[in-house]
Structure formats: C-alpha cells, structure tokens
Amino acid sequence: MRDDELAEVEAQLRGLIEEMGLPWVLDAVDRSITEGVSEERVLRRRRTPQHDHEPPVYETVVGSEREFRAASRSETLVITTRPMTARERVEQFLIALRRILLELPDIEGHTLALLSDSDAERRTPVETVAFHPVDADHARREPAHDLARPDPERREYLRRVLDNLAAEVRG
16 A cells, blocks of 8 residues: 555544544554654664764664674664554554454453353352543543444454455555
8 A cells, every 4th residue: 555545544544443432542552653663773883983072983783683792892782763654553553443343352251251150159240341441531531431242243344354454554
C-alpha cells in the first residue's frame, strides 16, 4: 500500500474504534505511536580528534558487526527511537483491534470457564467479565466494557478480515 492509502486506512480504523466507544484504545495506540520505534545501534569511533576542541567522529555499525563488544573502547551501544512509518501506525491499530475483538473475548471465556469449574456450588455463579481501562481518569469517565463473545462463525470472520487487512498492509 502507498502512504496515502495507509493514511486513509488509519483514519478509517481510528473512526471505527471511536464509534465502538473505546477512546482509551485510541489513547493507548496514540501513546505507542508517539513513543516511536526503539532501535539499538552500535557506534564506532571512526576518527579520534586531533585537538581537544574537536568532537570525535562516529559511524554506525550495521549487519553482522552489530553485536556490541563491551571490551571495545571505540564502540558504544546506543538506543534511539524513530517515528513510526505509516505502515507501522496502521499495524498498531490492527493489533489493538485484534486484542479487543478476538483476544479479550477469549480471555473472558477462559476466565468464566475457570470460575465456573472451581467451587461452583459454594458461591454465586459468575456470568460475565467486565474490562476497565487501567488509567484512573478513564475509569471515572467511562463505564466498564462488556464484550459479548460473538459466535464462532463471526469470530472466524473477524479473524479473517483482520488477517487479510494485515496482509494487505504488509504488502
């Protein structure tokens, strides 16, 4: 996909999540996008300064030489961040949707199964699991989110749609 197509897909996914009433998901994805992508780089001193007022010159080591050797005085491991590409931003939205639409209902189902199996006769049966945003500000503004587990056919359809979209984005 071209960058303009990816921007359109990102806007549509953003709108979809907003329509679902999940602004806290948008906040989490936006935080991730703002943080960028961490990358490790090994810098090797290429030239030692001739005079005290000159800074040393470094080059980035790539490929098989990327391994950091702590004993080497001329190399330094640095962790940098770079902005996400349009493709990586869309992938973040797809990951969030997969977690909300597919993984959380799975967790709910497994949790309900565990709770109904153990000591069921000694307590009131558990019928649902509610998910609350972690952020205290959101918890005050928004109600808990009950995720109705869709039937297996619908879940498989959602899985295929997300998989196909992810494959299209990856190119």
